[in-house]
Amino acid sequence: MASGEEDGTVEEKETNNKKRTKGAIATAWLTFYNIAMTAGWLVLAVAMVRYYLQKGTHKGLYRNIARTLKFFQTFALLEVGHCAIGIVRTSVIVTGVQVCSRIFMVWFVTNSIRQNEESVILFVVVWTITEITRYSFYTFNLLNHLPYFIKWARYNMFIVMYPLGVIGELLTIHASLPYVRRSGMYSLRLPNKYNVSFDYYYFLIIVMLSYIPLFPQLYFHMLRQRRRVLHGEIVVEKDE
Numbered sequence: 023m024a025s026g027e028e029d030g031t032v033e034e035k036e037t038n039n040k041k042r043t044k045g046a047i048a049t050a051w052l053t054f055y056n057i058a059m060t061a062g063w064l065v066l067a068v069a070m071v072r073y074y075l076q077k078g079t080h081k082g083l084y085r086n087i088a089r090t091l092k093f094f095q096t097f098a099l100l101e102v103g104h105c106a107i108g109i110v111r112t113s114v115i116v117t118g119v120q121v122c123s124r125i126f127m128v129w130f131v132t133n134s135i136r137q138n139e140e141s142v143i144l145f146v147v148v149w150t151i152t153e154i155t156r157y158s159f160y161t162f163n164l165l166n167h168l169p170y171f172i173k174w175a176r177y178n179m180f181i182v183m184y185p186l187g188v189i190g191e192l193l194t195i196h197a198s199l200p201y202v203r204r205s206g207m208y209s210l211r212l213p214n215k216y217n218v219s220f221d222y223y224y225f226l227i228i229v230m231l232s233y234i235p236l237f238p239q240l241y242f243h244m245l246r247q248r249r250r251v252l253h254g255e256i257v258v259e260k261d262e
């Protein structure tokens with residue numbers, strides 16, 4: 023009996039040690055990741071402000087920042103991995119929809135429009151403000167020094183920013199439709215050796231329609247997070 027208890031204690035200790043090691047490694051990685059992403063989106067913000075101040079127009083702005091934007095937005099795919107391996111307590115599906123829809127925008131939609139559209143600037147500016155806030159929230163939270171205004175901004179700004187971002191994205195997809203139809207880009211017409219047809223134009227319409235069921239789910243998820251963190255029983259971090 024005694025020996026069983028001892029064994030249990032040793033096993034428990036080993037498990038706890040493993041958990042601690044995994045916890046420390048995961049925390050170190052997440053801290054690095056969030057600092058890198060905060061810096062990346064800050065670089066984008068500075069580049070946009072500089073461009074606008076120098077040129078006095080938004081024309082050409084997207085082209086100027088496109089590579090950096092694509093890089094950091096694509097890097098965010100790691101967040102789906104973070105959820106999948108359980109180092110952050112977030113749903114893989116919610117994160118997957120959020121990240122994939124954005125990657126789709128930067129790699130497949132903005133190529134098919136005049137990038138001077140105001141809607142492109144709208145969603146890029148909204149994403150940038152959101153991500154600087156979100157990643158700095160995670161960073162300070164991990165470092166146990168979370169200023170209240172960052173926590174407040176994280177769980178309040180999305181109320182306006184989310185719909186604005188979605189409006190920018192939908193207007194951008196809509197603006198791409200005429201060119202996509204004319205050019206037949208990314209489409210596969212029959213007959214072909216695979217005997218498969220794909221019409222990117224209709225695919226984009228389906229993507230636009232999919233915002234109707236998907237966006238409310240993301241938005242309500244954030245409203246629940248807001249209630250939990252700002253008004254709820256579980257406190258993420260000591261304020262200030």
Ligand SMILES: CCCCCCCCCCCCC/C=C/C(=O)SCCNC(=O)CCNC(=O)[C@H](O)C(C)(C)COP(=O)(O)OP(=O)(O)OC[C@H]1O[C@@H](n2cnc3c(N)ncnc32)[C@H](O)[C@@H]1OP(=O)(O)O
Pocket residue numbers: 052056101110111112113116117119120122123124126148149152156160163164179180183184185186187188191229232233236237240243244247258
């Ligand atoms: C092929 C094409 C497909 C197309 C499909 C189209 C459909 C599209 C539909 C809708 C599209 C939306 C497009 C998006 C537009 C915009 O972004 S507009 C700009 C405004 N956007 C926002 O405000 C974004 C809001 N969304 C988010 O914040 C996230 O993406 C989220 C996944 C939706 C929600 O985040 P979640 O992680 O669940 O909430 P949090 O409260 O932030 O975190 C929960 C816990 O997890 C911890 N955590 C999460 N990530 C990290 C991290 N990187 N590092 C450390 N910790 C992390 C966090 O601290 C929380 O911890 P606990 O409090 O301890 O639980």
